[in-house]
Each structure stands twice: as structure tokens, then as C-alpha cells.
Amino acid sequence: MPTLRALIFDVDGTLADTERDGHRVAFNRAFADAGLPWNWSVEQYGTLLDVTGGKERIQHYVKTYEPTFAVPGGDLKQFAAALHAGKTEHYKQLLKDAVIPLRPGVKRLLLTAREQGLRLAIATTTTPANVTALLQSSLSPESLSWFEVIAAGDIVPLKKPAPDIFDYALEKLDLAPEECFAFEDSGQGLKSALGAGLRTVITLNEYTRLHDFTGASFVLSDLGEPDAPFEAIAGDVGNATYFDLGLIQGN
Numbered sequence: 001m002p003t004l005r006a007l008i009f010d011v012d013g014t015l016a017d018t019e020r021d022g023h024r025v026a027f028n029r030a031f032a033d034a035g036l037p038w039n040w041s042v043e044q045y046g047t048l049l050d051v052t053g054g055k056e057r058i059q060h061y062v063k064t065y066e067p068t069f070a071v072p073g074g075d076l077k078q079f080a081a082a083l084h085a086g087k088t089e090h091y092k093q094l095l096k097d098a099v100i101p102l103r104p105g106v107k108r109l110l111l112t113a114r115e116q117g118l119r120l121a122i123a124t125t126t127t128p129a130n131v132t133a134l135l136q137s138s139l140s141p142e143s144l145s146w147f148e149v150i151a152a153g154d155i156v157p158l159k160k161p162a163p164d165i166f167d168y169a170l171e172k173l174d175l176a177p178e179e180c181f182a183f184e185d186s187g188q189g190l191k192s193a194l195g196a197g198l199r200t201v202i203t204l205n206e207y208t209r210l211h212d213f214t215g216a217s218f219v220l221s222d223l224g225e226p227d228a229p230f231e232a233i234a235g236d237v238g239n240a241t242y243f244d245l246g247l248i249q250g251n
Contacts (some may be wrong), residue, residue, distance in 0.1 A: 002178040005180065006175055006181075008122070009122050009183045010183060010184045011120070011126050011134060012185075013186060015138075021099065030087035046206075046207045049058070050059060056211055058080040058084060062077075086122045087112070100134070104230075113245065115145065121151070123182070123192075149173055160188045161193065161195070163195030165184065186197070203221070203223060213233075218248075220235075
């Protein structure tokens with residue numbers, strides 16, 4: 001079995017539960033700024049999450065739910081990009097206001113990985129600006145430097161569930177998939193990671209609880225803490241009550 005050398009993390013829903021009270025709120029605020037009468041409810045946003053990428057999500061919404069909407073300038077892709085830029089600013093402000101904490105066990109695992117000399121990377125469909133804002137506000141101002149590779153946004157042509165973003169991260173790390181573990185929260189993310197040949201740990205959230213996680217090495221409620229045990233849904237965790245590197249080293 002190859003030696004474990006790196007951990008590759010998704011961001012939204014994995015490092016922090018950003019979707020419901022972060023991105024969704026930011027989208028709605030951007031819509032209001034633009035004078036649009038749109039408001040994505042918690043339930044509707046869960047459905048829209050089937051489309052990966054914020055700009056792509058806006059385009060899908062217009063085509064599916066607002067087919068008679070007269071797109072300013074007539075270019076839906078350009079319109080979505082401009083609207084998404086405003087949404088990103090609102091999201092960054094939400095992070096500055098400290099309303100989106102890291103999920104249980106995330107900071108502990110990152111610190112332990114660094115102490116043990118493991119390399120860290122990110123593979124996400126969210127924008128680089130969102131990644132930076134989350135890490136610096138929720139982890140530490142210098143935490144961006146903890147990650148050797150940050151593969152984010154439109155850096156690859158196809159977003160999850162395509163494996164491109166993980167393939168890119170592996171290429172930049174110059175590591176084989178067998179030398180890494182991925183951390184994800186969704187069925188689409190799992191397909192992306194498995195497509196790149198990566199063993200994967202899943203931490204569920206409200207929006208992904210019913211996704212198909214066939215093929216994951218572990219499916220957990222979260223990473224847990226010594227004083228706040230996780231729930232293990234799938235995978236052999238033995239007597240462990242929180243996730244640590246011992247569960248995947250040599251796995």
C-alpha cells in the first residue's frame with residue numbers, strides 16, 4: 001500500500017457548512033441589489049445544488065424557472081457572471097461577519113496533518129476568492145499558505161462530477177491517487193473524486209444526506225471531536241469516536 005502523502009479537500013459543505021446560510025443568502029442579496037424579485041428558499045436551493053458552479057446555477061435557474069425573463073444585453077452567460085460577482089462580495093462579507101464556522105473536526109485534522117508532514121490541497125468548484133475568504137476568516141489569516149495547491153473555480157473546463165478538478169490537483173502535487181485521500185460532502189463530489197482514482201471520506205450535511213455514496217471509504221456525520229463524537233454511517237471506524245489520520249493511514 002503506497003504511503004499517504006496528501007489530503008485533498010472540497011470546500012463548500014466539507015470545510016464549512018456554507019451552502020444554506022452562506023451562498024444561498026449571498027445569492028438572494030445579489031438578486032435584491034440587481035432589482036430582481038428572485039428569492040431562493042432553503043428547499044429550492046437544495047434542488048439547485050444539483051448544478052455545480054454558481055454562475056452555472058444562475059443560468060440553470062433562469063432557463064428552468066424564469067424562461068420568460070428578458071436577460072439584460074441578451075447574453076445569459078455574461079449576465080450570470082456579473083450577478084455572481086456581486087454574490088461573491090456578499091459571501092465574503094458574511095464570512096467577515098463570522099457567521100460561517102468550520103465544521104467539527106476540520107481545524108483539528110488540518111493541524112494534525114501539518115504536524116505529521118502531510119501535504120494539503122483544495123479541489124473545489126467555488127471561486128478562488130471564496131476559498132481565500134473562508135480560510136482567512138474561519139481558520140487563520142495565514143492559512144492559505146497551508147495548502148500547496150488550490151484548484152478552484154474555472155481552472156478546469158468541466159466541473160464536478162467530472163474528475164477534472166481532482167486530476168488537476170494531483171498533477172500539481174505530482175502524486176498518484178493512491179498516495180492521497182479526498183474529503184467531500186456530496187454525491188457529485190464523490191463521483192469526481194472516484195473518477196480521479198481517489199479514496200474518499202464523506203461528511204454529510206443537510207443537503208446531501210440522501211445522496212448516493214457508494215464507493216466512499218467512509219461516510220460520516222462530520223469529522224467529530226474528542227468531546228463531540230461523530231456518527232459513522234459507512235466504513236470501518238473500529239472504536240473511533242472522531243476522525244483522525246489513523247483511520248486512513250495504511251488504508
